[in-house]
Amino acid sequence: MSAARRATLAPAVAAVAIAALTACGSGDSTVAKTPAPPPAAQPNSTPAPSTVVVPTTTPSGPADPCAVNLAAPAIAQAVSELPRDPRSKQPWSTEPIAGNYNECAPLSAVIVEANTNAENPSTRALLFHLGRYIPTGVPDTFGFSGLDTSQSTGDTVALEHDTGIEGLSSVVKFRWNGSGVELIGNAPAG
Structure with missing residues (x-):
């Protein structure tokens, strides 16, 4: 039986x-x-x-390419191409501390930090268009510490900059304009 x-x-x-x-x-x-x-x-x-015995698990299909994926190989590849952190002279960590990387979005971002044991390591944002890293033509992206998902859309990322001083945090928005990235807003964090 x-x-x-x-x-x-x-x-x-x-x-x-x-x-x-x-x-x-x-x-x-x-x-x-x-x-x-x-x-x-x-x-x-x-x-x-x-x-009747019903299985409690379902077979997993392929991952959704349009879902946020902070472990995507494109992120590690982009980080490997970055010059070392100018402050610590260390390479950047390939594990993002925040982000919304999505290979289907006109604009998405990840935030990485310098691979150092320093108390406050340098951070920077990497911007991606349809899953491809945008290495040039991007405004300065150093010092961002997070992503405001409530203000981010498919073609806009809202990056948070926290100075560590209460009341001096801000959100900077970048948008894909059809041919490149442009800075569209700078406002105090809500």
Whole structure:
């Protein structure tokens, strides 16, 4: 008997056995004490819906290319092309601290930090168009510490700059204009 068939029969057999044990009393006849074969064991019977084993996991398909993916190989490739951090002289970490990288978005970004043990490592944003790193023609992106997702859209990223001084944080927006990246806004953080 297959494991699936045993798994299907086990709940039915257990239910019949429990019913038989609890139904028997001192005045019951032998016929009443003998349990009937479980319904699933009878020929040409179909198990009750409650005994059907349903898998709890579904097979995973390919990852959605239009979902945010901060582990995308394009990010590590872009980071490897960056010159070292000018302040610490260290390379940049390939693990973003924030971002919304999406290979389908006209503009997305990740923020990386210098690969150093310094207390406040340098940070910078890398901008991507349709999943490809934009190495030139981008305004300065050093010092950003996060991404404001409430102000970011498919063609606009809102990068947060936190100075560490209360009240001096801001959000800077960059937009893909159809041929390049432009700075479109600088406002205090909300």
